[in-house]
Amino acid sequence: MVNDVLLKDVEDELGRGAWRLRFADHVEAHFEADTQRQRSRNMVVAGLIAAFIYNLFLINDFSFRPDAFTTAVALRAGVMLPVGLTILWWVYRGVSPRTREFLMASTVICATLISCMILVSSTARYSYLDVFSFGLILVVGNIVYSLRFGYALASSVLSVLIIVAFVVNYAPMPLEIKRLAIFTLLANGAFTLVANYRLERSERLAYLHVLREKLRAGHYLKNNEMLSQLSLTDPLTNLANRRQLDMEFATRWREAVDKNAWLGLMVIDIDHFKAYNDRYGHLQGDDCLRQVARAMQLNSRSADLVVRFGGEEFVVLMAEASPEAAEPAAERIRRGVEALQIANAGVSPQAVVTVSVGVAVLPPEANMTADDILSHADQALYQAKRRGRNRIWVANPVDLPNADDAAGDLCRSAR
Numbered sequence: 001m002v003n004d005v006l007l008k009d010v011e012d013e014l015g016r017g018a019w020r021l022r023f024a025d026h027v028e029a030h031f032e033a034d035t036q037r038q039r040s041r042n043m044v045v046a047g048l049i050a051a052f053i054y055n056l057f058l059i060n061d062f063s064f065r066p067d068a069f070t071t072a073v074a075l076r077a078g079v080m081l082p083v084g085l086t087i088l089w090w091v092y093r094g095v096s097p098r099t100r101e102f103l104m105a106s107t108v109i110c111a112t113l114i115s116c117m118i119l120v121s122s123t124a125r126y127s128y129l130d131v132f133s134f135g136l137i138l139v140v141g142n143i144v145y146s147l148r149f150g151y152a153l154a155s156s157v158l159s160v161l162i163i164v165a166f167v168v169n170y171a172p173m174p175l176e177i178k179r180l181a182i183f184t185l186l187a188n189g190a191f192t193l194v195a196n197y198r199l200e201r202s203e204r205l206a207y208l209h210v211l212r213e214k215l216r217a218g219h220y221l222k223n224n225e226m227l228s229q230l231s232l233t234d235p236l237t238n239l240a241n242r243r244q245l246d247m248e249f250a251t252r253w254r255e256a257v258d259k260n261a262w263l264g265l266m267v268i269d270i271d272h273f274k275a276y277n278d279r280y281g282h283l284q285g286d287d288c289l290r291q292v293a294r295a296m297q298l299n300s301r302s303a304d305l306v307v308r309f310g311g312e313e314f315v316v317l318m319a320e321a322s323p324e325a326a327e328p329a330a331e332r333i334r335r336g337v338e339a340l341q342i343a344n345a346g347v348s349p350q351a352v353v354t355v356s357v358g359v360a361v362l363p364p365e366a367n368m369t370a371d372d373i374l375s376h377a378d379q380a381l382y383q384a385k386r387r388g389r390n391r392i393w394v395a396n397p398v399d400l401p402n403a404d405d406a407a408g409d410l411c412r413s414a415r
């Protein structure tokens with residue numbers, strides 16, 4: 001249900017205008033939760049590379065502006081590096097998405113400020129040419145860090161303003177070079193912002209597509225599970241149906257053969273149910289079936305499979321049954337149904353709904369089939385009915401009346 005709502009929101013996002021970046025709150029929260037960790041790690045790695053290269057520029061400082069080298073070392077390695085590493089550590093430990101973007105954007109501003117301060121602290125001849133490398137700071141923020149677009153835009157505008165303010169007031173720089181530097185910087189800012197926007201848009205779209213496929217797969221899986229559950233359940237009583245019995249029977253039969261363990265089965269039939277239907281009507285008959293089914297479920301072990309076999313006939317497949325345990329188990333079910341005290345006037349001495357139970361417990365042998373045990377339980381049920389109903393009868397394979405025609409009929413009807 002929750003996933004269905006999210007799936008709809010994701011589909012809505014995919015259908016929205018192509019220019020939008022931020023998702024609706026619900027989807028945005030998922031996006032952040034799913035990508036936050038990886039994004040923080042990527043930013044930290046990018047930040048470490050940027051910090052390393054930023055300090056490599058000391059080589060340029062040394063050769064272009066020896067007069068400001070000490071200042072450059074103090075600012076790059078003494079200020080920018082510790083500030084940057086502290087921020088990266090913070091981001092690595094985990095902060096909110098807004099704080100993460102803000103902190104990373106602030107390293108861009110900080111680097112811009114420090115670069116400008118180093119620039120103006122030198123009067124060396126070609127020192128001002130360094131201003132053409134300042135665009136790299138925008139490349140780092142907008143592309144390498146790939147700041148969220150709002151933060152990329154804000155930090156770019158601020159950086160450009162800082163650089164323009166320093167450049168305009170930097171006397172050793174010829175006017176034409178100032179113009180060229182500012183133009184180059186603006187173009188750099190524009191290009192990197194376009195790239196930044198496209199990167200974020202692609203990342204978000206890719207996320208939506210992947211999430212939609214995942215949610216759809218989950219949706220189909222859930223539907224399939226529901227359908228397969230329906231196909232194995234009897235709709236009237238919610239018990240397992242015959243298809244499920246076939247599947248379970250085959251599995252447990254094989255297990256019993258492998259383990260050389262006993263397998264038990266009860267066939268249960270409601271007594272005089274035709275009379276019940278005739279007297280109380282089919283709808284009440286259905287209700288009676290539901291109550292009887294529930295009583296059987298409540299009075300059997302959770303490991304046993306209770307099945308509506310068809311009509312008013314039920315089967316209980318007993319896990320790891322022993323002959324000693326099967327009889328009381330069947331008796332519990334018989335009593336449980338009788339205890340419901342559902343009136344069935346005029347058909348039996350008790351005048352309530354009762355069941356007859358045929359039980360068979362056999363050690364599966366290689367030369368037997370799974371149907372043999374069903375046949376034995378069926379014949380035992382026939383004996384229970386013949387001996388007056390509302391009773392259980394446990395089949396003894398040796399004593400079974402194989403030649404009994406009536407039993408033969410019952411065996412057929414059960415399959």
Ligand SMILES: Nc1nc2c(ncn2[C@@H]2O[C@H](COP(=O)(O)OP(=O)(O)OP(=O)(O)O)[C@@H](O)[C@H]2O)c(=O)[nH]1
Nearest residue numbers: 269270271272273274275277282283285286311312
């Ligand atoms: N209400 C209802 N009745 C059903 C359903 N399925 C089978 N029946 C009825 O169950 C009755 C079974 O009757 P019989 O097979 O003659 O057996 P019985 O009357 O229970 O007699 P004994 O088994 O010999 O005690 C029939 O009247 C069927 O119509 C069902 O889903 N709902």
